[in-house]
Amino acid sequence: MAKNGQIEGGAVLGRVLSVLVILAGILFAAQLCLASPADHSQVPSIFDPHSGNADLLYRLSGFVLSITGLIFVVVFTLLVYVVIRFRERPTNAGREPAQVYGSNQIELAWTVIPILIVVVLFLATARVIHAIQDAPEPAEALEVTAIGHQFWWEYRFPALGVVTANELHIPVSDRAHPRPTFLKLLSADTDHSFWVPQLGGKTDLIPNHINRIWFSPQETGLFLGQCAQYCGTQHAKMLLRVSVESEEDFDAWIQAQKEPAIQDEKESAGRRVFETTACLNCHAVGGTNGTGRFGPDLTHLMSRQTIAAGAAENTPANLRLWIQNPDAIKFGSLMPAMKLSDADLDALVRYLETLK
Amino acid sequence: MSSDAMAIRTAEAAGRPWVEILHEWVTTVDHKRLGVLYIVYALVFLVIGGIEAVIIRIQLIRPLNDFVSPQVFNRMFTMHGTTMIFFVAMPVLFGFANYLVPLMVGARDMAFPRLNAFSFWLSAFGGFLLYFSFVGGSGLYGAGNAPDVGWWAYAPLTSRAFSPGHSTDYWTIALLVSGFGSIGTAINLITTILCMRCPGMTLGRMPLLAWLNLVMSGMVLIALTPLSAAQIMLLADRYLGSHFFDTQAGGSATLWMHFFWIFGHPEVYILILPCFAFMSEIIPVFSRKPIFGYPVMVGASVCIGFVSMSVWAHHMFSIGMTSYANAFFTITTLSVGVPTGIKIFNWLGTMWGGRIQFKTPMLFSIAFLFQFLIAGLTGIMLGSAAFNWQLTGSYFVVAHFHYVIVGGILFALFGAFYYWYPKITGKMLSETLGKIHFWLFFIGFHMTFDLMHIPGLLGMPRRIYTYEPGRGWDTWNLLVTIGALIQSIATLVFVANLIISYFKGRDAGNDPWDAWTLEWSVSSPPPEYNFATIPTVASRRPLWDIKHPEDPDSRYE
Known part of the structure; x- marks a missing residue:
């Protein structure tokens, strides 16, 4: 035994x-x-x-x-x-061992x-x-307001008059030209969290509770992250893309974003679809009567590489699918299926493609 | 003697209609039967919660998988978390406490037997309500659904704007109801431990299991109260037009977080303290030595009880608290490591110089020590607020708390099952199946939860129903899922062992492990009133004194 x-x-x-x-x-x-x-x-x-x-x-x-x-x-x-x-x-x-207490x-x-x-x-x-x-904000810092929405990101550059969505562009902040980015974090609905691991730790975006974070990126490049606080059905596809650019590239990007939307007379049919359907309730295009704020600003849509908060590449085919049936790309997103005729849909996609 | 008791019982049972037996179980106020009811109830939910975990893991086995829809996935992780905490861990630990505490302090029952039965049935009703949400969750909106707000249900996702229908209400009321049950059990345990100890059993001679359950029950009283208050406030928000957590009307989302975590963190210790209790009974017996540093162990437990009440906001380092608050909760969180470390060292001290027998309960206990050590160390990493900003909300934290709950709590529970099953049923669990269970579960556990830390470090957040390919997360998730499947198989071996051994197991006799506490002095299973004559004890190990009259403990205490 x-x-x-x-x-x-x-x-x-x-x-x-x-x-x-x-x-x-x-x-x-x-x-x-x-x-x-x-x-x-x-x-x-x-x-x-x-x-x-x-x-x-x-x-x-x-x-x-x-x-x-x-x-x-x-x-x-x-x-x-x-x-x-x-x-x-x-x-x-x-044999029992020695009993030590x-x-x-x-x-x-x-x-x-x-x-x-x-x-x-x-x-x-x-x-x-x-x-x-407790780091003080230097005078040369870039101020950005990030607003979390179900299930996308809105970015505003208040001092520069730029509003964009989902793809954040910020300047590099090297020792010679320190220009850190200070983000003010807000939420339009539920809790979200901003997390780009290579740029810093996560901080939540909470309604009625303003948070601030900052980054001093030292290299240019594209950095990925995603929402890190469960915010509803499509929490998984609320992706973050932060493009860190040289001072010149960043200034050029800001200049381009400040412009009103390009008015291409050839695509006036598509523009009419945008202006006469429900699109403009939620989306803004600078220079049109579309000023909605529930969805991403589309003034310079084609300057972005992705749509649906990073869920799909920004290609004409994906744009068409996204307008026709958003659930196919991101089930449960708040973008409704627009139920447009094929002709209207094609015209609208062609119009959106002019929004560079 | 025990086999006689069994024979009589079986003969009685065979002669009676099942309705009568059922009636007896439903109306019972016997602490042992209620203990068994708690345990069986928890095992049923363990299987349900386990199935939910497997669904989650299959969905995450590869990027962009579509095994289940996003909504179903979100319901699964909500139900998995809620089930495992409130309807598996709590009841199974209450079950063991119910069964063991009166026996170990030499009492004939709990202090309030009918409150005991009431508490159990409240908890059971809570579990039923939670799962009824699958049928009734949508109310008038159509097909049924379960809550999908996460197990901590952060505001304002639970407001009616974001959570229409009744799924959140089922979650709220289920927790409220079972919470009242838990408070009843806690009051009962405290009273039993303080007032019903047998003659000679001073507080300083009480088994550590009773001490730890005393501390745990005190914590239940403090921690469950804010949770219940918050649930009532949430219901008021949803139906009476109040705005505690309604951010659209100026309410506060962070208020809910504080309410939830002032419950949620002590809850972790509420679950782990009874497991420390199992370890403090099992390790000495299989090392053949008394527990090392009994007074220090008691002190450390009480200390954990107090300090763990001041650490809750370490779940909230990312919500933008001030730097002072972050520093405060860092120091309190790290401080818990000190008494916890003392406990680990004392268990090692108990084994030091002993004669360690590798029976299945001891295997689970050694694995517990190893895994709880790692869980504690990842806890230190998470407790450092600045490091936490990178770790919280990611798969690293998921791996960490599963290390605590599975690697710690569940391993300790398995040890407790193998150790006390002979007392409860009168039959030994099969050692062969036990070893298969142990090794399969050990391998599956480490495959799942060791590797799960890594996608978290690579930036994978928790609670995502799918992920993009090419982020370096794919292989890890595949391996994690395989590990989860191995754990499921191991759990089936365990359930099979419970059932087979009940019918075919070797008779246990009163004292199969040559142990030292009072429960081993009575027959297995114990008679209805536990002790024919109330025992009198003179030391912490009354049975040692009887077995070694030449060298009793009472001489040294």
Whole structure:
């Protein structure tokens, strides 16, 4: 009986160890994958920071991970040692071990050491909280208002007189020309959360509760993210695209966005469809009588790469499908199926394509 | 003796019509039967919640999958979370507490047997209401549906503007009703533990299981109250025209968050403390040593109870609190790690120098220690507010709390099942099936929840019904889903073991584990009034004193 118990114990231990080795291998492989993602802008990893504040968080995460990693190694080693060293064996079976009730010195040691670790972790965290949350807004900062809607993003540049949707363009903020972007976060309906991991941590957009965040992106490029607070049916397809551009590209983009919509007389039929159906209740096109604000501003629709908050590429075929049957692209979005005739639909899509 | 009792019982049962047996179970006020009812009820919901989890995982097995529609997916994660917390974890832990506390403190029943029955049936009715939403959720709007607002139901998604029909009302009332049940049980446990201990059992000699359930019950009283208040306010918003959480009319969405999480975080400890209780009974017995540092363990538990009341806003680091609030909740959250660490070290101290027997309950306990350690460390990462801005709301946090709830709570529960099943039924669970269950579940668990951290670090938010390809999330999600399926198979092995062993298991006898607390001094299953004569104890391990008269604990305490 006792012998069986011992063999069983030994075999169990062997299996515990082999499983742990395999797991450690998997985690190690995972680390490698994290360290070298194939295409940085497509994998929005928190360990691939591209802005000053994301970098602060990245360094803090490295510090916290190394301390917790150290604690893990120490305690795990203890556990494995105890399980192997003090298992039941034929030599000790049937005899009760020495009955030890405790030790105040040891208890004191494993109370004080964790308290010291907690203090260190707290100080490191408080420093980063202060650096990010209490940073003053410099005069040269770009101010943007981001408004969360079910299920898309509205961006306003109040000082520049630009309103756009879903694709945010901001300037790079390098050491030579610091120009951080300060975002004011609002919500038109439910809670949302703005999260572009490579640019910084997430902050919620809450109705009746104004939040502010800022980024100082150090490299140009396209950075992806998405809504990180459950906001309803299509929470999953409320995607974020932030394009960080050089000072010149950004200024050119702003200039183009400031223009009223292009009036192409060839597509007046499509424009008439836009102006005489329900489109204009929700959508605005600068220079027309469409001033709706429930949906994205379409004045420069064709300057955007995607439609439906990143759910589909901005192609004529997708635009047509989106107007005809939005559920096919994004089931449960608040865009209604417009039920237009084929001729009207084609004219409307051709008109929208002129809105560069 | 135990087999005689069983034989008599079976003969009695065989001779009576099933209606009478059913009547006996429905009207019972016996703490043991109510305990079993709680446990069986929770197991049924465990299977339902598990099926919902599998649906979620199949939908996420590859990008842009369309196994279920977005609405169905959103209902599944809402129902999965609500079910697992309120209708699996709470009742199963209350079930064990109900069954074990009177036996372990040497009492014949709970202090208020009829309140006990009332609490159970309230909780059971709550679960029924929640699931009735599948039929009645839409009210007059047409086909039925279940709530799809997430298990924490943030305002204003629950307002009538965003949640028409009655699905949210079923969620609200189900939680309200079962919450009253929980409060009743907590009052009952507190009274039983404080007033019904047998002669000689001072607070300092009480088994740790009773201590931890005492702390847990105190926390239930404090934490469930704001939740119930918030549910009533939400109902008033929806039907009486108040505007507590109605942001369109100047209400506050963050008010709901505070109300919910001042319940929600203590709730985690309400669930984990009884599991600490199981560990504190199982680890000593299979290490053949008394618990290391009993007074410190008690102190650490009470300390956890108090500190965990001041950490709730660490669920809200991303809502834009001031830097001072973020710093405050960072230090309180990290502080919980100290008493929790003390507990882990004391369990290791218990095993140190012992003679560890690798029976199934002990395997689950060792796995608990390993996994709870990791869960605690990822908790430290999440507790650091600034790091939290990158982690919260992502799959990292989903992996973290499943590590706590599955890796911690469920593993401890499985250990408790293998340990006390012989006492409850009089039959041993099969060790062979137990080991298969353990290893399958262990492998499935780690495959699912170790790997689930990674898509979170790669920017995958939680509660999305699908995701874009090419973000580096695909492979991880595939592996996570496979792990979930392995866990489902393991759970089936467990259920099969429960059923097969009930009919074919080896007879347990009074004390199959050579244990030391009072429940092992009576027959298995225990007689209706537990103790023919109320026992008198002189130490924390009364049965050790009887088995070792030459070296009793009472000499040292």
